[in-house]
Amino acid sequence: MDHQPVVIVGGGPAGLTAAYELTKLNRRPIVLEKRDKVGGLARTETHKGFYFDMGGHRFFTKVKEVEEMWHEILHGDFLRRRRLSRIYYNRKFFYYPLKPLNAMIGLGFWQSLLIALSYLRWQLFPYRREETFEQWVTNRFGKRLFLTFFKSYTEKVWGIPCSELNADWAAQRIKDLSLKTALLSMFLKPKRTIKTLIDEFHYPRLGPGMLWNEVKGEIERRDGVVRLNCEVVRIYRTGNCIDHVVVSCNGHEEIIRATDFISSMPITEFIQKLSPPPPPEVVRAAAKLTYRDFLTVCLIIDKPDLFLDNWIYIHDPGVKVGRIQNFKNWSPDMVPDLAKTSLGLEYFCKEGDALWSMPDTDLIELGKREVDRIGLASYADIEDGCVVRVPKAYPQYDSNYRGYLAVVRRFVDGLENFQTIGRNGLHRYNNQDHAMLTGMLAVRNVVLNQRNDLWSVNTDQEYHEEIRVETGAEVRDVEEALQAALTRVFLKLDRVAFGLSVGMAAGALLFLATLGLVLKGGNVVGPNLRLLGQYFPGYSVTLGGSALGLAYGFVAGFIGGWGFAFLRNVAVFLYMAIVHRRAELQLMRRLIEYL
Amino acid sequence: MTEDQKALEEVVLTRLLRLNSMVQGLVAGMVAGLGVFIATNWLILKGGKAVGPHLSLLGQFFIGYRVTFVGSLIGSAYAFVCGFVVGYFTARMYNWIAAFREGRRQGHG
Numbered sequence: 071m072d073h074q075p076v077v078i079v080g081g082g083p084a085g086l087t088a089a090y091e092l093t094k095l096n097r098r099p100i101v102l103e104k105r106d107k108v109g110g111l112a113r114t115e116t117h118k119g120f121y122f123d124m125g126g127h128r129f130f131t132k133v134k135e136v137e138e139m140w141h142e143i144l145h146g147d148f149l150r151r152r153r154l155s156r157i158y159y160n161r162k163f164f165y166y167p168l169k170p171l172n173a174m175i176g177l178g179f180w181q182s183l184l185i186a187l188s189y190l191r192w193q194l195f196p197y198r199r200e201e202t203f204e205q206w207v208t209n210r211f212g213k214r215l216f217l218t219f220f221k222s223y224t225e226k227v228w229g230i231p232c233s234e235l236n237a238d239w240a241a242q243r244i245k246d247l248s249l250k251t252a253l254l255s256m257f258l259k260p261k262r263t264i265k266t267l268i269d270e271f272h273y274p275r276l277g278p279g280m281l282w283n284e285v286k287g288e289i290e291r292r293d294g295v296v297r298l299n300c301e302v303v304r305i306y307r308t309g310n311c312i313d314h315v316v317v318s319c320n321g322h323e324e325i326i327r328a329t330d331f332i333s334s335m336p337i338t339e340f341i342q343k344l345s346p347p348p349p350p351e352v353v354r355a356a357a358k359l360t361y362r363d364f365l366t367v368c369l370i371i372d373k374p375d376l377f378l379d380n381w382i383y384i385h386d387p388g389v390k391v392g393r394i395q396n397f398k399n400w401s402p403d404m405v406p407d408l409a410k411t412s413l414g415l416e417y418f419c420k421e422g423d424a425l426w427s428m429p430d431t432d433l434i435e436l437g438k439r440e441v442d443r444i445g446l447a448s449y450a451d452i453e454d455g456c457v458v459r460v461p462k463a464y465p466q467y468d469s470n471y472r473g474y475l476a477v478v479r480r481f482v483d484g485l486e487n488f489q490t491i492g493r494n495g496l497h498r499y500n501n502q503d504h505a506m507l508t509g510m511l512a513v514r515n516v517v518l519n520q521r522n523d524l525w526s527v528n529t530d531q532e533y534h535e536e537i538r539v540e541t542g543a544e545v546r547d548v549e550e551a552l553q554a555a556l557t558r559v560f561l562k563l564d565r566v567a568f569g570l571s572v573g574m575a576a577g578a579l580l581f582l583a584t585l586g587l588v589l590k591g592g593n594v595v596g597p598n599l600r601l602l603g604q605y606f607p608g609y610s611v612t613l614g615g616s617a618l619g620l621a622y623g624f625v626a627g628f629i630g631g632w633g634f635a636f637l638r639n640v641a642v643f644l645y646m647a648i649v650h651r652r653a654e655l656q657l658m659r660r661l662i663e664y665l
Numbered sequence: 666m667t668e669d670q671k672a673l674e675e676v677v678l679t680r681l682l683r684l685n686s687m688v689q690g691l692v693a694g695m696v697a698g699l700g701v702f703i704a705t706n707w708l709i710l711k712g713g714k715a716v717g718p719h720l721s722l723l724g725q726f727f728i729g730y731r732v733t734f735v736g737s738l739i740g741s742a743y744a745f746v747c748g749f750v751v752g753y754f755t756a757r758m759y760n761w762i763a764a765f766r767e768g769r770r771q772g773h774g
Contacts, residue, residue, distance in 0.1 A: 561682035564763040571758035575751050586726060598722050 075100050075295075076516060077315060077326055079302050080334030082110020083278075083502045084492030086285045086296075087139065088332050088509035093292035095517045100326060101289070102317055104301035107279065108286045110334070111463060111493060112502050114279025115368070117456040119406035121277045122368045122414050124460050126381050126395045128153070129272035131503035135510055140272065143284045147275040149401055154378055157219060158394075159385040161445045166383065168219070177218070188214035203235035210655070222385045226392040227418045228362065228466075236469040275403045278502070302335065305343050312488045330516045332509070334492030336361070336462050337478055348481050355477035358470065359497055361462040365426065367391075367415040367437035370454040371447050374409050389440040390425065391415045410453075415441065421461050430457040465497040479525060489515060489524065496525060560646060562639050569632030576627025577620045584616035681763045684756040693752025698745030705737035 076092055078085045081103030089099035107113055115122045129148070131137050141148060157164040162176040174182040189212035196209040203224060207216045221232050228235055274280040286296045300319040305312060314327040333340055341348055341356035381395045395414035397404040405412050415437045419425040428436070434455035442449035465471075475497055482490055491508040493500045500508070504527050511522035580602075587596035588611060596611030603609040606622040701723070708717035709732065717732030724730040727743035 561680050564681045564759070564766060567681070567759050567762035567766060570762050571755045574758055575755045579751065583726060590725070596725075598719075 074098075074329045076330045076332060077102065077328040078332045078334075079315070080110060080492065080495070081105075081108040081282075081286070081296060081298070082334055082492055082505070083112050083282070084334040084495065084505040084509040085110070085332070086282055086289070086509070087136075087506040088491060088513050089289045089294055089296070090139070090285050091510050091513040092517070093289055093294045095513065097513075097517055099289065099294045100328065101286075101294070101296040102300045102302055102315070102326070103296065103298050106298050107283075108296065108298070109279045109282040111460065112278040112282065114277035115366075115456075115458045117368055118370065118454060120368070120370055120410075120412040121279070121397060121404040122366065122412065122456075122458065123277040123279075123395065123397060123400065123404075124366060124414075124458060125364075125416070125463065126393075126400065126414070127273075127278045127502055129274070129278075129502075131501075133503050133507050136503045136506045139506070140281065143281055143288065144274055147280060149273050149275055150270055151273050151380070151400065152270055153380060154399075155381050155383070156379050157223075157385055158382045158444065158446070159218070163377070163379075163382070164219075181214075181218075185212060185214045185218070188212035200237045202233050203237055204232040206237040207232075219385060222387040223383055223392060226384075226390070229418065229420060229423075273400050275401050277397075277401065277404060302333075302343065304345050305331075305340065306345050307485070310484050310486045312485065329487060331488045332512050332516070333488070333490050334495040334505075334509075336494035337475075337482070337490055337497050340482075340490065340495075341478060352477055352481040355474040358474040359478070360466040360468065360471075361421075361494070362418060362464040362466050363421045363426065363459070363461045364392075364416050364418045364463045365433065365457060365459045366395075367417065367433050368456045368458065369413045369415065369434070369437055369441065369447075369452050371411045371413060372409070372451045372453050373411055373447060376411050376413070376447055384444065386444055389444055390417055391437070391440050391444075392418050394441075394446065411447075413441065413447070426459065433457045462494055465494060465499060467499065471497070491524060496527075498525070498527075500527065560642055562642075563635040565632045565635040565639070568635040569628040569630075572631025572634075573624040573626075573628030576630070577622075577624030580623035581616050581620035584611055584619045585613075587611050588613055588616060681767050683760050683763065686753050686756040686760065689756035690749040690753030693755075694745040694747075694749030697748030697751075698741040701744040702737045702741035705732055705740055706734065708732055709734060709737070 075098045076088075078089050078092075078099050078101045081101050085101055085103075086108060089101045092099040101108075103110075105113070111124065112127050113124055115124065129140060131140075155166055157166050157168075159176075164176050165172045177185070192208055192212045197205040200206045200209060204216065204221070207220050211220070216232075224232050224235065289296055297317075297319065300317045302315045303318045303323065304316040306314050306316070312331045314325050315331070316323055316325055338356045338359050341353060347353055377396060378399065379396060380399045381393055383393055384391050393416040395416065397412045397414060398408075402408065417425055417433075425433075434457065437455060438449055438452045441447045441452065478497075482488070489512040490496060491512050492505045496508065498504075508524045508527050511520075511524055511527065514520040515522055515524075583599060584596070587599060600609070600611045600615075602619070602622075606619070606626075609615050609618050609622060704720060705717065708720060721730075721732045723740060727740055730736050730740040730743060
């Protein structure tokens with residue numbers, strides 16, 4: 071083993087994956103985790119034998135290496151589970167993505183009719199400018215559907231009114247939808263085997279924390295170090311090289327040196343802790359990057375079954391809870407007693423705001439009241455609870471974040487022996503699998519001298535892939551064949567060229583037909599063909615008339631050909647626009663999941 | 666969006682369609698041939714005192730053509746050839762002009 075250690079700041083999915091990969095490549099990692107357990111944002115908390123997953127982590131990935139690592143670590147403890155996640159509104163469950171019949175039954179005929187009329191109204195007279203999220207969604211779904219299924223939940227998640235939320239964020243979700251993806255989604259029939267990857271997912275028997283505890287054990291067995299309760303308080307550099315970090319472990323500080331450093335700590339914190347500090351513009355930019363936080367009120371309920379879903383979205387504006395996890399439906403082993411149910415009530419908030427600062431007892435009381443109010447469980451059946459706060463859960467994508475992040479990234483990319491990974495390290499809305507991938511790629515950069523761009527690993531790609539997965543269009547050879555065909559079918563017909571060629575053909579035909587009859591001769595030459603003179607003034611079946619016929623035929627043919635090409639192009643354009651729009655709506659149906 | 670996806674959009678939005686001359690000729694020929702065959706036989710089946718007085722004027726161009734079943738076969742052969750020639754040369758001409766115009770546009774770009 072190479073005894074030059076690599077320091078990894080953060081024991082979440084990205085950091086632990088990096089450490090695990092390092093041990094495989096005979097390098098010694100030192101993982102520094104500030105909490106008392108590993109897993110980071112994907113950790114599993116416990117209370118009286120009940121396991122609580124912070125956020126609900128579906129194990130579903132298209133990254134082969136990640137999938138392999140999950141199986142390699144968990145073996146038989148990696149369960150395959152069915153997915154069900156519905157919207158709970160007005161004491162009724164609505165399938166998500168919305169299914170028209172289910173929505174109609176749930177909302178009632180009158181409400182459904184009003185939604186349909188509202189949709190038509192906004193399709194005919196949309197907002198001219200789409201500056202806010204409200205305007206953007208309304209233009210696509212109508213005001214009533216927006217008010218019913220988008221407004222309340224979005225405002226809970228982001229904490230600001232939809233009329234103040236920038237439309238850019240939502241538009242971003244479909245901005246990169248390619249014509250190719252849209253067309254493929256139209257042409258290819260769904261493949262059941264691939265579709266099931268969305269309807270089902272894998273899950274560790276005791277939650278994601280089980281995976282990360284196993285990974286920790288594996289790292290330690292291979293001579294790696296994972297230190298809990300060790301917070302990095304300062305990071306010292308000389309020029310563009312990190313020299314050492316100062317950590318605070320159980321109240322005392324120590325220095326840790328290494329040749330390479332990988333960090334999954336929030337990029338804003340990293341910039342703050344650097345010494346000497348980066349240039350002022352970098353510090354200012356980092357300070358502008360913000361996060362959304364959440365807290366989970368964990369409740370233990372003395373009932374064996376409450377609802378079938380893994381999680382539900384709560385759209386009721388009368389309660390503060392945004393999403394409820396039913397952990398027993400993720401894995402039966404998440405509860406020690408099958409006669410009871412454990413729920414995780416997720417409240418989206420901001421670190422330090424009223425909800426965040428509320429005492430735990432008050433939060434549990436709030437959770438109990440809200441669950442009772444929306445009719446999921448009776449207040450009297452709730453026998454215990456606890457609260458877990460998750461700071462910096464979501465990097466916030468406000469309208470200016472790209473600019474600020476670019477400034478920070480330029481500086482960080484200039485550091486020679488340092489790489490930032492993970493959701494908060496890259497300030498990117500990465501899922502667990504993509505966070506893990508950044509850890510793997512960072513290790514390859516360190517050990518194998520590769521030049522992987524960690525910033526390009528993102529979840530937007532997967533979001534768009536869902537359409538492709540649903541259609542089975544990720545099959546490479548099918549794609550290539552289709553792409554070749556599509557480029558042929560959907561190209562523009564050149565109007566002028568087509569007009570000219572048809573004009574020439576028509577002119578030549580009329581010229582030859584006239585000339586043929588003239589040469590043939592007879593008592594009355596071309597009595598029928600000369601009727602064309604009614605449309606072409608001056609035309610006759612004579613030698614001179616054939617020349618005029620050539621010109622007339624050309625002009626008429628040109629107009630006909632040009633018009634045909636024009637209409638054909640319009641038809642193709644409209645078709646492509648419709649296909650793109652449909653694919654957009656398909657993506658939009660999953661929008662709530664990505665709020 | 667990946668590079669090849671961008672490339673597809675670029676191609677669809679900026680490049681011009683090319684016609685396959687042979688296919689265009691065959692299709693135009695078949696449409697014309699079938700048209701004459703059906704039109705002739707339709708009039709024969711319809712019957713009457715004078716069968717197809719106007720369609721028989723095609724005989725001025727298609728020597729041997731008459732509004733009879735045999736005539737429909739002869740007429741459709743003629744029409745196929747004419748249609749093929751017109752379709753083929755229209756496509757060739759279109760491709761040539763389109764290539765010229767596209768080349769000029771790219772030269773300006």
